[in-house]
Amino acid sequence: MNSKEDNKKNKGAFSELKLSVSRRYIYSNPRPAMMVAGGLMCLGILGYYVIDFFFLKKSIVASGPLSSPHAKFERDCVSCHEPFKAATSAKCSACHEKTGDKLGVYTFAGHYVYRSGEMQRLKTAAANFATKETACAVCHQEHQGRNALIINVPDAYCTSCHVYGSFNNNHPQFQFVAKKFSDDSTLAFTHIKHVKEIVKREKLMDIERACLYCHNPQPDGRHFEPIAFERHCSACHLNGNVATPPLKMKTADALSEPGVETLEAIRRRRSPGVMWAFNTNPNEFQIKPGNRLVKSPVRHKDPWVLENLKTIQRMLYPNLGLAELLKTAGGTGGQNQPAAEKSIYLEAIQTLQEQAAGLRGRPEPEVQSELAKIDSLLKAARNKIQRQPLLNGAAKFVWPAAKANTSLNPDQIARLNDLAASLTAPCRECHTVENAAIWRVQKDQRILQRAEFNHRAHIVQRRCLECHAQIPIIPPQRDEAAATVKNVQDRAAIQNIPDIENCRACHNREETSNRCVTCHYFHPNKTNRSNLLLYLD
DSSP states (O other): OHHHHHHHHHEEEETTTTEEEEHHHHOOSOHHHHHHHHHHHHHHHHHHHHHHHHTSTTTTTOOSOOOGGGGGGTTOGGGTBOTTSOBOHHHHHHHHTOSSSSOOTTSTGGGGGTTTOOTTHHHHHHHHTGGGOOOHHHHSOOOSOTTOOTTOOOHHHHHTTSTTOBTTBSOOOOHHHHTTOOOOSOBOOOHHHHHHHHHHHHTOSSGGGGGGGTOOBOTTSSOBOOOOIIIIITTTSSOTTOOOOOEEBOOGGGTTSSOBOOHHHHHHHOOTTOGGGGGSOGGGEEEETTTEEEEOSOOTTOHHHHHHHHHHHHHHOTTOGGGGGGOTTSSOSSTTHHHHHHHHHHHHHHHHHHHHHTTTTOOOHHHHHHHHHHHHHHHHHHHHHHHSOOOTTSOOOOOOOOOOOTTSOHHHHHHHHHHHHHHTTTGGGTBOEETTEEOOOOOOOOOOSSOOOOHHHHHTTSOHHHHOTTSOOSOOOEETTTTEEOOOOOSOOTTOOOOHHHHHTTSSSSSSOOOHHHHOOSSOOGGGHHHHHHHHO
């Protein structure tokens, strides 16, 4: 009986002939086991998708059209992805670095030099914050469509380190406002006087159009052309009628006495850098009674004025030496200091080269030998400054503290200063003159340290004076009750920039974007890329 039951359990029948076969031939595996295994597999796949969606940020299942810059990779996933991985930074660097290896400029450390110009921090930061390095795909989310901008990084990525919350919540005051940077343009300029003159001369109906006579936007919409005398000032200043006051001439029998050199005297000594003297019209100089001389016209950067001013300066401050070439006495400590310093150094090198050129006609072997050394040093200096930005904290060739010549008595010092003041009388209408030197003018008005501002994007919404409300245009009104005139600071202050509250009036949740990337960038300026790479080698 048992044998029959076992045969019934273990065997089946095949075809209509009912051939006896093993039951496992028909059901090779237990059906419940297969169902359990299949169910677990489905749950596993479903779980992976759930984890990927919520925790892996759709790193593998994300799909959809790429942004326009990457559209050509849409049908070639391996261009950006490795199997079962999000787009790797190594894949990004293949195109964006162009160095054939790992990311360099576009790293987490790179944002330390975003606009600061502190290139040397890149390498230090890369070592200190290697563990915080963030993959490109974390911030730059793709597969959002052709019109998506992958540079629109969510604020959360910024505020994870910066505790500002948002632009409207605890964002610090702008640096130039918080630190109350002083006016360092060194120009004696009044907006009230100049705007009034332009409006009258040009018969302007809109007073703000007068702004455009000096502030000319650059094509990028973010910056303005530096103020240039020839373009913005020469129409009114230093025209053909401007002359120096009568100046006492230096005579051969009293060389140590304060006095200006004549054009003929400068030609005779044929010193380096005075080739201009042979191209200057002698009729510009008139001899006046009392052994005095008048020059007319006086030009901008008039070489005769500057040459005599330099002579006076050397008599007053003989310890300056070559440092006088740098002219760092005024206006170089502004917000764009690295760029200003580079300009000064290049100008000093140019001046030295011109001075050296004046000695090339000298046949003495020792002079020619020294010229060869100077040429070599100047070439090396120029290459270094052009390839590498100046470093904060690096040794600099700057103007030492001006110490008056101890061999001069107070009366002689006073007379030399009087001569310098008279000589530069036409210059001092606009320029600051101290220590027998004309202070350098800060012509570039870029003052933002960490942010970018696009005038072009704002001019359609606001007028100039709605934001730059601190710039006085209208003469101050007399307060009759107090019988005083309101004190108005009216100089060429480059700090006439609105504070953060002015920007918040529009940049808030209700009106305009107030995201971090609206004003800030993360990566360094592309124009500095080659310089940055030097610090990564």
